[in-house]
Amino acid sequence: MSGILDSVNQRTQLVGQNRLELLLFRLNSRQRFGINVFKVREVLQCPPLTSIPKLNALVRGVAHIRGQTISVIDLAMATGGKPIEDLQNGFIVIAEYNRSVQGFLVGSVERIINTNWDAIMPPPKGAGSASYLTAVTEVEGELIEILDVEKILNEISPLNTDVSKEITDNVDVGTNTEKIIFIADDSSVARNQVKKALSTLGLEIEMAKNGLEALNRLKEIASETGDVTDRVALIVSDIEMPEMDGYTLTAEIKNTPELHRLQVILHTSLSGVFNQAMVSKVGADDFIAKFHPDELAGAVQKWLLTDLKQ
Structure with a gap:
């Protein structure tokens, strides 16, 4: 176990085309879950937690770690299960999402696996809108579930999606009002957040659940027009997505003649450990946390x- 905990920080810098590493963990059952190591700052045995009045019920307390006070969210409770009772033998996965640092309380931590995004699949259709899954994969014949952390965080502390009046009063998109803004994100919460924010620009919005779905749709549009930019103004894409990640999607867009003029904005919760060199390598036009x-x-x-x- 100590080898796993010691290696996490050393491996969070991994970024490769359509590759990722998952830290596997369990909550209250035999079911294993995964989190992208690239988002993990540290894993440690659960320290003493301090209870604070009026905290959200899913927050078990706060921990003081390396001079920082971090809220600790019980992932078992957050996904509709029973709370993790054995705190002394539990672990905290400290991760960075959406410009803030959170601690996720889990029952146990196992190991890190190396896989490809094309092995990460969307959750079963029967899971429904109430599901907390954003993707699944198979390891050694066992299903690994990847949680929609953005949905969990939004339920605890909803993000403001309103664009300020200063921006909306000065909207100027020229003649692009007849074009589509394309959104690619595997989290339904994140897709709707982006859609609501960009709807203030008065542009038509089209959405895809992952990079492969987005690429196929863009090629379909391009086949009708000859150049995708005749219909699509730009694409706002997440990086972490099943089947095809945002880096690979960007590279495919930039290397396809009928798509290469399309502007790509990478929009991701990978804020703290973001790799600028990788974004430049694949040819993205912009990055926003x-x-x-x-x-x-x-x-x-x-x-x-x-x-x-242009």
């Missing part, structure tokens, strides 16, 4: 106007 509606709307407007000048 989730989630600030004014920054997102401002960036989209900027690239729409830039496109008009």
Whole structure:
């Protein structure tokens, strides 16, 4: 176990085309879950937790770790299960999502596996909108569930998706009002957050659940027009997505003649350990850390106007 805990920080810098590493853990049962190591800052035995009045019921307390106070969320409770009772033998996965650091209380931590995004599949259709899964994969004949952490965090502390009046009063997208803004994100919560923020620009929105679905749809549009930019103004894409991640999607767009003029904004919760070199390598036009509606709307407007000048 100590080898796993010691190696997490050393391996969080991994970014490869359509590759990822998953830290496997359990909650209260035999079911195993996974979290992208790239989002993990540290894993440690659960320290003493301090209870604070009026905390959300899913927050078991706060921990003081390396000079920082971190809220600790019980992932078992957050996904509708029973609370993790044995805190002394539990672990905290400290991760960074959406510009903030959280601690996720889990029952046990197992190991790190190396896999490809094309081995990560969307959750079963029968899971329904209430499911907390964003993807699944198979390891040694066993299903590994990847949780929609953005949905969990939004239920605990909903993000503001309203674009400020200063931005909306000065919206200028030129002649691009007849074009589509394409959104690719595997989290239904994140897709709707982006859609709500960008709807203030008065543009048509089309969405995809992952990079492969987005790429196929963009190629379909391009086959009708000859160049995708005749219909699509730009794409706002998450990085972590099943079947095809945002880096690979960007590279495919930039390497496909009928798609390569499309502006790509990578919009991701991978904020703290973001690899600028990788974004440049695949040819993305911009990167924005989730989630600030004014920054997102401002960036989209900027690239729409830039496109008009080209």
